[in-house]
Amino acid sequence: MHIFSKALILTAVLGLAACTNGGRFGNGAGDGYGSGANGGVSGGVLPGSANDPASPAYFNQTVGDRVFFAVDQSTLSAQAQATLDGQAQWLMTNNDYLAVIEGHADEQGTREYNIALGARRANATMEYLISKGIAPNRLRFVSYGKERPVEVCASEACYSKNRRAVTVISMGMGS
């Protein structure tokens, strides 16, 4: 009994530690936005490249399109809030973009619960962006539970990257 509870606490502590240390900003590599579309031109910032502050690539890589969560939690850490402050600022500047916030869980949970947990994370992210002035009608969320991991190893290093909310932006209709 005692061993079990200690192990549980240890697991939880490790989870928190992994969440608050490092791995903060998704590197966004391979997201396939913009970069390289007009490759080969030298000098100046390519429109749409990661160096163009108005590009989706800039949002995904430089601002950071994702925030991470502790095991079974949906509270936003200080670092997550900092990332979301950047997202909110970007969305304010680029107000023709809409965003879908995708909530995810690691595989260490049951399928239905993880869908609900992913929704909590996505909703917490969305509410934060709204609190920073983003119009609610530009935002919606969906949860994928544990169906779409980005890392497949069976260690906390991977699980911590899978417990995430990703802000996926797209050009809106008109407005």
Added chain:
Amino acid sequence: MKQLMALCLALLAVVALPAASQAQNGPLRIEITEGTIEPMAYAVPDFVAETPGASQYAQQLARVVADDLSGTGLFREIPREAHISRVTSFEAPVQFADWRAINALVLLTGSVAEQGGRITVKFRVWDVFSGTELGQGMQFAATADGWRRLSHKVADQVYTRLTGESGYFDSRVVFVSESGPKDQRAKRLAIMDYDGANVQYLTDSRSIVLAPRFSPSGDRVLYTSYETGEPRIHVLNVGSVRSQILQNGGGVMSFAPRFSPDGSRVVYSVTSGSNTDIYLMELASGATRQLTFTPSIETAPSFSPDGSRIVFESDRSGTQQLYIMSAAGGEATRISFGQGRYGTPVWSPRGDLIAFTKQLSGRFHIGVMRTDGSEERLLTASPLDEGPTWAPNGRVIMFSRETLGAQGTSSLYSVDVAGRKLTRVRTPDGASDPAWGPLQ
């Protein structure tokens, strides 16, 4: 595919055969208990082929019957190499001394005939030591492509005569067939015989599909699909293989559906903001009703067999735990109090037990407890077991087991409620989220 689905319905005329000798119900009986059981020894020689076209089935039929019976852990087959007698005529007297000599308690004899694409199977069950027939001989007929069902029918009869309980072999399981690595997994709905044979696909893999659930009669399947971009409940007609969204009027995300025991209602979860609650829908009218009102996650609802109560999971206490409420909603009673987290409760069709997934110290278990939460027993342990479903007789549980890491895959396993016999169910690809259908 429609024709494939229809084949199984084309079969089955059941006829009782006249008694071969002095028919009487012997005392031979194996009691299904939760303690240790010495499996009952039985012999099943190849069936007798009555027509030339039947010879290909004579051995296969007997093998499937033996797989069914031995797969329960309640029965042990005496290998055919040990047999002394050969059964060459279904009507000839049984040489009981030869079967006693190899310590078979039960002998199963059968014959098979083929005519015009239909096969007919006859069988008798014998109490070897008393030299009497157990119950009456019977015959089943089916189209040739349904031959495995004939074996399952025979095995169900033998199981019932020896245990006094209904069987589960002539049943099907709907599940999610999986292919590809964990980070690009393709999922589609599939249906199979309980033993993994005759897999047929019900959807393609364009959208994520999750957690199919049979209707009580097996004619419909509820499942969750991301076809519209969000998880939504769909209902699929098994006969026509057509599906449609179950319009529920609630939030955008709906999932974790299950039929009521009479098939007229569906209980499910709807997410609104950060909150997930349980709702009930009358299928005839489409009327919905919210059953839970807490700000926490309430999901995975499952009806009691009489339809009066619902068991579900909630994290209102801080972690996932199991609760029971009236099917009309209202106050819920917590039933899980052990260490760890409890989810995916499913009420046994016998009414006595609730199966669940338990997470403790980084391990997952399939377990059962009584409906008041007492007598918890864990039946399995692995890095990731989840999603139990009950055999129609409430004696066996099937579930998913996922192996971890980059090469991890999901497979189906079954285990009896005593935890004695764990069996991997062979499927062509990866498989998860099984839901056991009714005995056919």
